[in-house]
Amino acid sequence: MTTTAQHRPTSALLITDVRLRDGSQVDVSIADGRIAAIGAGLPREPGVTLEDGAGALLLPGFVEGHTHLDKTNWGMRWYRNEVGPKLTDRIENERRWRAGSGHDAGAQSLALARAFLQAGTTRLRTHVDIDTDAGLRHLEGVLATRDTLRDVLDMQIVAFPQSGLLGRAGTDALLDCALSAGADVLGALDPALIDGDPVASLDVTFGLAERHHKPIDIHLHEPGEIGAFTLGLLLDRVAALGMQGQVVVSHAFCLGALPERERDALLERLADLRVALLTTAPSSTLVPPLKTCLEKGVTLFGGNDGIRDTWTPYGSPDMLERAMLIAMRYGLRRDDDLALAFDCVSSTAARACGFTDYGLHAGARADLVLVDADTLAHALVARPPRKLVVANGQTVARHGAAPESLN
Amino acid sequence: MTTTAQHRPTSALLITDVRLRDGSQVDVSIADGRIAAIGAGLPREPGVTLEDGAGALLLPGFVEGHTHLDKTNWGMRWYRNEVGPKLTDRIENERRWRAGSGHDAGAQSLALARAFLQAGTTRLRTHVDIDTDAGLRHLEGVLATRDTLRDVLDMQIVAFPQSGLLGRAGTDALLDCALSAGADVLGALDPALIDGDPVASLDVTFGLAERHHKPIDIHLHEPGEIGAFTLGLLLDRVAALGMQGQVVVSHAFCLGALPERERDALLERLADLRVALLTTAPSSTLVPPLKTCLEKGVTLFGGNDGIRDTWTPYGSPDMLERAMLIAMRYGLRRDDDLALAFDCVSSTAARACGFTDYGLHAGARADLVLVDADTLAHALVARPPRKLVVANGQTVARHGAAPESLN
Incomplete structure (x- = not known):
């Protein structure tokens, strides 16, 4: 029943230094529109675009x-x-x-x-x-x-x-x-x-x-x-x-x-x-x-x-x-x-x-949001600007604004 | 019962081209912390600081x-x-x-x-x-x-x-x-x-x-x-x-x-x-x-x-x-x-x-807010950044941020 977005090949991405809702600090690697891995200290492969999360809270799209x-x-x-x-x-x-x-x-x-x-x-x-x-x-x-x-x-x-x-x-x-x-x-x-x-x-x-x-x-x-x-x-x-x-x-x-x-x-x-x-x-x-x-x-x-x-x-x-x-x-x-x-x-x-492949785990579609917030509850009440939005592996917004390509 | 802010003399200010909630376009002149006049096409006196409202909606503080x-x-x-x-x-x-x-x-x-x-x-x-x-x-x-x-x-x-x-x-x-x-x-x-x-x-x-x-x-x-x-x-x-x-x-x-x-x-x-x-x-x-x-x-x-x-x-x-x-x-x-x-x-x-001298009329304390919104209802649901905040005749915020003096 769900209309899954097409998987246009996207470049590999490594987002470092983000926090999960339990407070743990992790990196997220993304390849071909999917989350390849989430964990502490993921290796920095050559050719992979790096994105410094700078301690932001990581949420699923x-x-x-x-x-x-x-x-x-x-x-x-x-x-x-x-x-x-x-x-x-x-x-x-x-x-x-x-x-x-x-x-x-x-x-x-x-x-x-x-x-x-x-x-x-x-x-x-x-x-x-x-x-x-x-x-x-x-x-x-x-x-x-x-x-x-x-x-x-x-x-x-x-x-x-x-x-x-x-x-x-x-x-x-x-x-x-x-x-x-x-x-x-x-x-x-x-x-x-x-x-x-x-x-x-x-x-x-x-x-x-x-x-x-x-x-x-x-x-x-x-x-x-x-x-x-x-x-x-x-x-x-x-x-x-x-x-x-x-x-x-x-x-x-x-x-x-x-x-x-x-x-x-x-x-x-x-x-x-x-x-x-x-x-x-x-x-x-x-x-x-x-x-x-x-x-x-x-x-x-x-x-x-x-x-x-x-x-x-x-x-x-x-x-x-x-x-x-x-x-x-x-x-x-x-x-x-x-x-x-x-x-x-x-x-x-x-x-x-019935949206499939959803969530923050390896294999899921790479739909991610980064916000500057101490905790999940803080994010809800403060609703801070979106530091980064990744959808199906592609960056669609940064600092609350969309890249040129989406406008 | 109200504690009225002191009336420290402030420079005269003319805010031009703002809209009231009924849609009418007016200017607001302010002197010594008070609204001196609200109306269309107020005269621009020498020595008065000009502020272009650029069609913003004018609200009381x-x-x-x-x-x-x-x-x-x-x-x-x-x-x-x-x-x-x-x-x-x-x-x-x-x-x-x-x-x-x-x-x-x-x-x-x-x-x-x-x-x-x-x-x-x-x-x-x-x-x-x-x-x-x-x-x-x-x-x-x-x-x-x-x-x-x-x-x-x-x-x-x-x-x-x-x-x-x-x-x-x-x-x-x-x-x-x-x-x-x-x-x-x-x-x-x-x-x-x-x-x-x-x-x-x-x-x-x-x-x-x-x-x-x-x-x-x-x-x-x-x-x-x-x-x-x-x-x-x-x-x-x-x-x-x-x-x-x-x-x-x-x-x-x-x-x-x-x-x-x-x-x-x-x-x-x-x-x-x-x-x-x-x-x-x-x-x-x-x-x-x-x-x-x-x-x-x-x-x-x-x-x-x-x-x-x-x-x-x-x-x-x-x-x-x-x-x-x-x-x-x-x-x-x-x-x-x-x-x-x-x-x-x-x-x-x-x-x-019991806050006295309140409102958008001549003689009231000059407490004003300017926002970019089509109407009052729009301002409520969009909650746009404050373009200008004047309190007791003084500018206390501009474009959602406070002037240095308040920080």
């Missing part, structure tokens, strides 16, 4: 688990938000704005994807609007962005019916085309409260996913008992179709609102069926419980959601900031707890999305 | 409504937090740490106060620990910091019994000394859940405040019904002693948890007695309702709480970030709503704390 590159106004003139408070207000407003603004999903997704890279994100899952107004236009733009950055950014595209699936005839056919045209994952949206028919909506979604052998990532904003009901229907289908390990439920606000017994029963089913949860850790809404998820064996990972679009003024391509917001949302203060929040935007997100 | 300068590890090696989850764990841990670490409240408060100034904060209320272990040592350190920065930073000091008031004999006498020695405001802490006797605790607090003719700022973490009970006792005393407009309740988590009718009755009493509320807008805890407070006429303003201390790894001297976190906590997305969050760390905070 970050993983954005849920964003909407195609919608963003990143780098454009500020969008003045005067939108009503309901979910449908935001959907209608965006569709109107898209029609009238000349918004270019290709150019915008490229600008934001580059900002992600420069801030250290090397793997990214983006939901792309598919509807009967926009057709596949946004998908085409984001596919072009993926192609432009294919050597450095590992991008998964979710075909997402932002305006609903059942309410607008022809949406299912467009999703079908999107999955054939290069989308990696099938998206979905509130089968009860947007589509009005959770059984029919989920049946169409799972039918499409099964036909294309593609995983599912559903936006489930439905609150409390109705969200729990929809989630139950979804889990029935995961079990019936043998889609264990291939479904993500994004947001899942309902799991923050249910009585403990009902919540825990759902968490146990999620764990059994290896259905992962994605949270943006919104501070004004209920969220699935992080530590209980860990105890129950449920994978919970993190992402931004939209960034500076007609939905929200917030969001940042800096995943250290998202990790900090996750840690704050869960009331985490201890250093060992802040590390859990970082995992949400790194190793856990990679596992949940 | 920010106001930090609640921090703890004396506790911070700002600029020091990272403090590894391994503290237990209870309020008393944090209090005990800090007292142990203070005794053993050689922490210097003077040097630390100065480092953080300078960081606040450089990020655009020109008025600040800080709670300073007073207890039977530390005595007045922290107060002395923060008084020295206030004196060092007296020409540019308007600082209020709250004498705060961090270890409780009743539990350690002699604390009331220390608070008495602190109020005589230069503290502007009397602090207090959870009269029921820390002191164990809300009536006795509040009586000591109000007695001290009355004797010194000083206002009160109480930390009230007490949740739900017990918090409401304590708050009711406090309001009785405000009414009985005629202390309307002289009391702040910090945190007031209970107001986020009560049934609507009980909550609204308390909000109406708060409005009648002009008792203001301070929130740090924590994302993991209940908070007083911002829009209901506005409707009921209750003043709600914002602050960081501690910054990188033994309590919390979070916090930042950038009040634009705090405004963003407040806006996120209250689920605000519209531009006009984000402006309310900015008011919490500017005009509303100034009014609540």
Whole structure:
């Protein structure tokens, strides 16, 4: 399911004098886009480019688990938000704005994807609007962005019916085309409260996913008992179709609102069926419980959601900031707890999305970030400029700025 | 009650081509530490220093409504937090740490106060620990910091019994000394859940405040019904002693948890007695309702709480970030709503704390911040480097860095 960046041969690199999160001092050797070795005092071979880490903290490339590159106004003139408070207000407003603004999903997704890279994100899952107004236009733009950055950014595209699936005839056919045209994952949206028919909506979604052998990532904003009901229907289908390990439920606000017994029963089913949860850790809404998820064996990972679009003024391509917001949302203060929040935007997100060859070990793809920080917790709260970002073995940013070649 | 910075004569300054939050383009003339005029096309008098705003957004100097300068590890090696989850764990841990670490409240408060100034904060209320272990040592350190920065930073000091008031004999006498020695405001802490006797605790607090003719700022973490009970006792005393407009309740988590009718009755009493509320807008805890407070006429303003201390790894001297976190906590997305969050760390905070001569109008103290941002909402979410910070008519930062004189 993952779209692995091509392995263009890159020159060998030795990064010396960096610190792992446990404080140990190591060197990292990189060859042909992979980590060849990590350890103390690695030999300096002739012909290998040397990079002095100067004691910086070494982190794996970050993983954005849920964003909407195609919608963003990143780098454009500020969008003045005067939108009503309901979910449908935001959907209608965006569709109107898209029609009238000349918004270019290709150019915008490229600008934001580059900002992600420069801030250290090397793997990214983006939901792309598919509807009967926009057709596949946004998908085409984001596919072009993926192609432009294919050597450095590992991008998964979710075909997402932002305006609903059942309410607008022809949406299912467009999703079908999107999955054939290069989308990696099938998206979905509130089968009860947007589509009005959770059984029919989920049946169409799972039918499409099964036909294309593609995983599912559903936006489930439905609150409390109705969200729990929809989630139950979804889990029935995961079990019936043998889609264990291939479904993500994004947001899942309902799991923050249910009585403990009902919540825990759902968490146990999620764990059994290896259905992962994605949270943006919104501070004004209920969220699935992080530590209980860990105890129950449920994978919970993190992402931004939209960034500076007609939905929200917030969001940042800096995943250290998202990790900090996750840690704050869960009331985490201890250093060992802040590390859990970082995992949400790194190793856990990679596992949940199916990004392979991830991490700081020999054989993994060489996706590395260096920051000047005493510890991992310090890096989260200080969010220092990226001293160096290496993606698939290539240097893509230095001192917070991108090399000429990426601009 | 406010400690106004001294008016050292400063050279006249004309800042041209800046934008107000309504988008209008103006110039600002400054003389003798005050705003002399704001308007389009102000005359360029000879001998006046010119500063080209180049279209930047003009904001008033920010106001930090609640921090703890004396506790911070700002600029020091990272403090590894391994503290237990209870309020008393944090209090005990800090007292142990203070005794053993050689922490210097003077040097630390100065480092953080300078960081606040450089990020655009020109008025600040800080709670300073007073207890039977530390005595007045922290107060002395923060008084020295206030004196060092007296020409540019308007600082209020709250004498705060961090270890409780009743539990350690002699604390009331220390608070008495602190109020005589230069503290502007009397602090207090959870009269029921820390002191164990809300009536006795509040009586000591109000007695001290009355004797010194000083206002009160109480930390009230007490949740739900017990918090409401304590708050009711406090309001009785405000009414009985005629202390309307002289009391702040910090945190007031209970107001986020009560049934609507009980909550609204308390909000109406708060409005009648002009008792203001301070929130740090924590994302993991209940908070007083911002829009209901506005409707009921209750003043709600914002602050960081501690910054990188033994309590919390979070916090930042950038009040634009705090405004963003407040806006996120209250689920605000519209531009006009984000402006309310900015008011919490500017005009509303100034009014609540009693900082006088505040704002962007002729006659106000010349406390100004210039940022490159399209709009106020943009400034909150992008938190751009401060292009210029003027405090009491003096330039204290430029391009995010302080002039030599402040370092």
